[in-house]
Amino acid sequence: MRPDASRHLPLADELSVVFARMSGLLLSEETVASSLDLVGALALETVPRAAGAGVSIIDEHGRRSAGSTDRRVQEADALQYELGEGPCLAATAGRQVVRVPDLATEQRWPSWAAAAARLGLAAAISAPLSAGERTLGALKVYATTAGELDGHTEHVVSMFAAQAAVLVANVQSLERARRTSDELRQALAGRDLISTAKGVLMARHGIGEEAALGMLLARCGDGGGTMRQVARAVVDSAVRRRR
Structure with missing residues (x-):
């Protein structure tokens, strides 16, 4: 040594x-x-x-x-x-x-x-x-x-x-x-929210998925906010109608 x-x-x-x-x-x-x-x-x-x-x-x-x-x-x-x-x-x-x-x-x-x-x-x-x-x-x-x-x-x-x-x-x-995990969870949550909002519009107006998406996009274009914000407003309105 x-x-x-x-x-x-x-x-x-x-x-x-x-x-x-x-x-x-x-x-x-x-x-x-x-x-x-x-x-x-x-x-x-x-x-x-x-x-x-x-x-x-x-x-x-x-x-x-x-x-x-x-x-x-x-x-x-x-x-x-x-x-x-x-x-x-x-x-x-x-x-x-x-x-x-x-x-x-x-x-x-x-x-x-x-x-x-x-x-x-x-x-x-x-x-x-x-x-x-x-x-x-x-x-x-x-x-x-x-x-x-x-x-x-x-x-x-x-x-x-x-x-x-x-x-x-x-x-x-x-x-x-x-x-990355947090961002992925947020993205998935946003996607689920938009899907729910489309379903609400489809049931409410008797329209297809593409038409429902078009309605959401139109509301975004009219100053209704981001797609997530517009979708949240649609879902919240459906919840209030059920009460």
Whole structure:
């Protein structure tokens, strides 16, 4: 066994516990946004000497979601998107971990580093959230003392981000499935309502299905509302007549 392998055994054990907690928490959440808050909180608990943590993702439509442990992390993250520079953007674009040992001497993103330092932050590590060929966004941790986030911390963040990416991708998939299911139920309900309305008109006027549909379309054209609204009005009128 290599000398450094035994050093990482406690880390592997610790992370396995964290990953188990993360899985249980994420699977109980309803939205991606709330899941991101949980990942950020667990990252803060897990990463040694971290003073704040957060997660940012961009979905397939370009919408950005973020979860963070405190206001400073939120502001540091927002500054990256505002200025168009910073370690999270670099980690996402390059699909690799980016470490900033000291914001006071950082030259790659001077505008962002200076602004983040004014928030009381002194060091940062960002890791991409990569699931297969997709890069979902980035996980970031901050420290308030320069040099606190070393190579070992980078290793921890990298391992944490790899697992977090899989879990966030799963939550995204679940959320899309729920949304599609809701839309399908609404579509089916609307179709059933229109069919009922056609039946009412067919019975009331002694006409065929095509003629009944034509009457509904005509009412829509006369400003009666959407097809669903017109159908609802017809069905409601039939219910009132029966009372």
